[in-house]
Each structure stands twice: as structure tokens, then as C-alpha cells.
Amino acid sequence: MNKELEHQFVKELENNQNIVHKVCSLYTSNRDAHNDLFQEITIQLWKAYPKFRGDSKFSTWMYRVALNTAITLYRKSKKRIRTQDYDAVIFKIKADEYDDTQEQQLKLMYNAIRQLGDIEKALVFLYLEDKNYTEIAETLGITEVNARVKMNRVKNKLRTILNP
Amino acid sequence: MMDELELLKKDWQKQGEHLPKLSYDDIYKMIWKKSSSLVKWIFYVCIAEFLFWIIISVLPISSNEITDRGANFVKITDWILQLVFFLVIIYFGYQFYQNYRKISVTDSAGDLMKKIIRTRKTVMQYVWFNVGLFALTMIVVLLEVLVFDPPKELMERISTADSTLLAWLIVGIFFAVSIAFFGLLFWLFYRLIYGIFLKRLNENYRELKRLEV
Secondary structure (H helix, E strand, O other), X not given: OOHHHHHHHHHHHHXXXXXXXXXXHHHOOOHHHHHHHHHHHHHHHHHHHHHOOOOOXXXXXXXXXXXXXXXXXXXXXXXXXOOOOOOOHHHOOOHHHOOHHHHHHHHHHHHHHHOOOHHHHHHHHHHHOOOOHHHHHHHHOOOHHXXXXXXXXXXXXXXXXXXX | OHHHHHHHHHHHHXXXXXXXXXXXXXXXXXXXXXXXXXXXXXXXXHHHHHHHHHHHHHOOOOOOOOOHHHHHHHHHHHHHHXXXXXXXXXXXXXXXXXXXXXXXXXXXXXXXXXXXXXHHHHHHXXXXXXXXXXXXXXXXXXXXXXXXXXXXXXXXXXXXXXXXXXXXXXHHHHHHHHHHHHHHHHHHXXXXXXXXXXXXXXXXXXXXXXXXX
């Protein structure tokens, strides 16, 4: 691994770190765990980087690695103190952008999403990132039809969580 | 409701300024940290399992000197078992390495999970083969001892017992129970490893593949 590759990689990740932060916020519930997962994703990205050929965008390539790490590779550390669960930065919505009812609804939505399973979160995440069903299906390794069906189910599930 | 998800989408795209921001140096430091990924743990566990059974096979199972009459039979059976064992080790070692090598974090989520499960399965087959071989070896040793070199004390007891058949039955039950006990112990041990490492992965894989034909 030469210096140039290191520099190139760190620069790319620095510019695209938002993607990783968003994944971390969905899959963890406190700041320590967030940082822990961020680090693991970074390591996995770095290990896979020499094979990244640039035939897709760096960010597109990142989605896969980040989600794979969050869903499959990341092992939650048991030692963490869970007292300081924080209202993840991501869920703080600027009050001036919405009226009260809207803000309230959005907060509820975020909380509902965090109650979903690992796979369902990945679906919602990719949907929110404005990925089309072809991309969602490819990232998860399922058929497009299946991705659509699952997404509909997740929407229904969210509806049930929000209106019990 | 779905308007809400659309609304969320807009907010989602705009949230950049609320996210943490790591510096170049922060990230640079991170790339040299050690990974603690599931694949790494599974790799270590698998290697430990390989070594465990190799060590078990090297340990002498019966330290008793066996009489001349049985010696040939024992030697040949042991030799065959050893040969089979090492051929199988080579086969499983190769399979394990091939499967492990194919695990790639840039695969789709489904493929990644499938490959991890496959790698793990190879090692499970290896373990079950060993448990089987272990049981077989125990039976062979048992037969060797009982048929060719029966302990005098035991034989005396059996011959002075009221019912010879009953005495043999008790010996048989004793061995069956001890084999079952070891079997259970292994089973619990592997359930534990499976539980710790693969519960979440298996659940997610099932969830992902639920609708696939």
C-alpha cells in the first residue's frame, strides 16, 4: 500500500463520509457505537480499496461496503456502557424548516425506522438515498421484484408502528 | 403516511450539516486500526477447530499394552483411521481456504452472507466428521480392550455375577451413556458458538431470502 493510495483513499472517504455517518446512525444507538461502526466500515473500505477499479462511483461502491459491514460484519461490542443513548444527530430536525406538526411527524418516522430489522433498515436507507429498485436489488443481492415487494411491506410495517 | 416518507426523503438529503464531520487525520488514523469483523472471528474459530481435532488425533487414546493376538488388528485399524483422518483434513482445509478466500465485502449483501455461511458449513462438516470418527475410534478401542485384552477385574466380576447377560448390559449402558454425554457436550459447545457468531447473520439471511424462489 503506497502513500499515494492512502492519500487518495482518505481524501475520498473524507469527502463522502456522510454516507457512512448515515448508516452508522441507523444501525447504532449511541455515540460510542456510532464511532465504533464508523471505524469498522473505514477499515473494511480501506481493505477493499485496492480492488476498487473506479468503474462505478466511489460513493456507489461505498454503499455496499458500508451496509455489508453494518448488517453482517460488525459485531457489537458488549462492553459498551449503554446509559448515554443519545438522540442521534441525524434525528434532530431544524425547527425553522417545518411547522410543528411536520416536525413531530418526522421525528416519529425516524423513531419508527429505527425499530425495523437490519434488512428493512437497509431498504429504507437506500430508498431515502434515492436509489432506484435496480440498485437496491443489486446492493442487497435480491431480485428487483423482491425488492419492491419488501419495500411495500416495510412501508406497511412503518404504518403499523406509527398508527398502532 | 407515504407523504411522510417522501417528506423524510427531502429532509434526509438535506441533513449534511447535522452530521458529524471527521477530519482527514481522524480517518487516516482509523485505517491502521484492527478490524474486529465477524469474518475475522469466524476465521480464528475455524482455525482453532482444525487445530483442536488435529491435537486430539495425535494424543494416544489407549495407553494400555495390548496382547499380541490383538496387536495386528489394532495397528491396522489405527493406521487406516489415521490415513483417513489426514486425507480428510487436507480436503476440508482446502475447501475451507477456497470458501474463505471468496468472501468479499464488495459483494451484494446476500452473496456475502451466503459465502460466510458456506465457509462455516465446511468447518461444521469437518467437525461432525471428527465427532463421528472420534466415536468410531472409541468403539474400536473398546472392542480391542474387551475382545483382545479384557481387564481381569471386570471379567471376574462378570463371571461371578448372578446374571452374565445383565452384567454385560450394564457395561454396555455405561459406555452408551458416556458416548451420549460427550456427544451432548459437543452439541452444546457448537450451539454456543453458532449462537454467538451466527444468530444475527442467519436471521438476516433468512429475512433477505424469504421471498426468493
